[in-house]
Amino acid sequence: MANGEQLTLNHKERLLEQLKNADYRRGFIEGHAKDTIAFQLRTLRKAMEWEQRDVAERLGNAKLQPMISRYENPDYGRYSISTLLELAAVFDVALVVRFAPFSELVGWDWSSDAVTLCPASFEDDVKLAQLSKQIEAEKRLAAQIQSHIRTAETTQNQQSKANPQTQNPLGEMATGNAGSAKAASAA
Amino acid sequence: MQEIVGTNGKGVITAWLSGYDDARARFRIRMMRLRQSQRPWPKTEFRPLGKGRFEIKWKAGKKEFRAIGFERGDCFVIVIGCTHKQNVYDPHDCLNTATRRKGEVERGERRTIDFEP
Numbered sequence: 621m622a623n624g625e626q627l628t629l630n631h632k633e634r635l636l637e638q639l640k641n642a643d644y645r646r647g648f649i650e651g652h653a654k655d656t657i658a659f660q661l662r663t664l665r666k667a668m669e670w671e672q673r674d675v676a677e678r679l680g681n682a683k684l685q686p687m688i689s690r691y692e693n694p695d696y697g698r699y700s701i702s703t704l705l706e707l708a709a710v711f712d713v714a715l716v717v718r719f720a721p722f723s724e725l726v727g728w729d730w731s732s733d734a735v736t737l738c739p740a741s742f743e744d745d746v747k748l749a750q751l752s753k754q755i756e757a758e759k760r761l762a763a764q765i766q767s768h769i770r771t772a773e774t775t776q777n778q779q780s781k782a783n784p785q786t787q788n789p790l791g792e793m794a795t796g797n798a799g800s801a802k803a804a805s806a807a
Numbered sequence: 808m809q810e811i812v813g814t815n816g817k818g819v820i821t822a823w824l825s826g827y828d829d830a831r832a833r834f835r836i837r838m839m840r841l842r843q844s845q846r847p848w849p850k851t852e853f854r855p856l857g858k859g860r861f862e863i864k865w866k867a868g869k870k871e872f873r874a875i876g877f878e879r880g881d882c883f884v885i886v887i888g889c890t891h892k893q894n895v896y897d898p899h900d901c902l903n904t905a906t907r908r909k910g911e912v913e914r915g916e917r918r919t920i921d922f923e924p
Binding site for chain 2 (some may be wrong): 631634635638641642643645646647648650651652655656659660663666692693694695729732733734737738
């Protein structure tokens with residue numbers, strides 16, 4: 621698996637087999653939690669061309685630089701959620717901490733690439749803008765459908781008023797059903 | 808990434824890591840993240856040992872692990888795996904072994920195969 625190279629089917633199959641082992645699963649979760657946070661912090665900081673001290677200052681205290689250094693060490697792993705939330709605010713990115721089924725983690729592992737290490741900030745989040753456009757498009761479609769329904773209802777009402785006997789199939793069906801019901805009742 | 812083949816025809820690192828399931832999983836993810844990040848990699852994870860040898864460092868449980876090897880083009884060839892505690896390698900002569908095996912690979916006396924933890 622070279623950089624940027626897709627995982628082969630053999631590798632994927634092997635991972636699923638290895639995950640049957642509880643110790644392997646534990647290492648897999650730990651690795652994803654600890655390594656991902658550490659590598660993301662380092663990559664995000666470098667993308668901003670900041671030193672660890674700059675991040676510490678943005679957290680409100682330059683003396684926190686050693687803590688940033690520890691947080692960028694993938695073998696450290698003793699993160700506090702409140703500090704991670706503060707760091708998420710510094711980089712203006714989201715933070716997701718939750719329990720999940722293994723299938724989700726495996727899917728994330730397989731789709732993970734260099735971009736995963738440097739998530740877009742709120743301002744640069746192109747997908748967020750796409751979601752906004754998608755909602756606008758869906759709203760326009762819903763309005764068009766409503767308009768068509770209203771037009772159809774108006775036309776139907778006008779036709780019903782013009783000729784209530786022949787132009788109302790629902791009415792005929794109702795009459796027919798009523799007739800059948802009477803017949804069944806009589807029998 | 809590649810590993811050297813032992814006398815039994817099997818990958819030396821694969822055999823060594825088969826006794827450490829959690830370490831194998833941690834190593835897999837460490838390698839994935841290193842590949843995805845820009846070089847040079849931090850010395851906390853990828854340390855030069857001199858004579859063209861490098862070690863990939865990672866921790867699993869309370870144990871510190873090392874995969875020692877060398878770079879051949881775009882490929883990292885692992886020649887020995889060991890643990891590390893208070894500046895002492897186990898096996899203690901692993902650095903010399905790494906130098907010897909590196910030479911064997913470079914002279915074509917040792918076969919290497921693809922390695923995926």
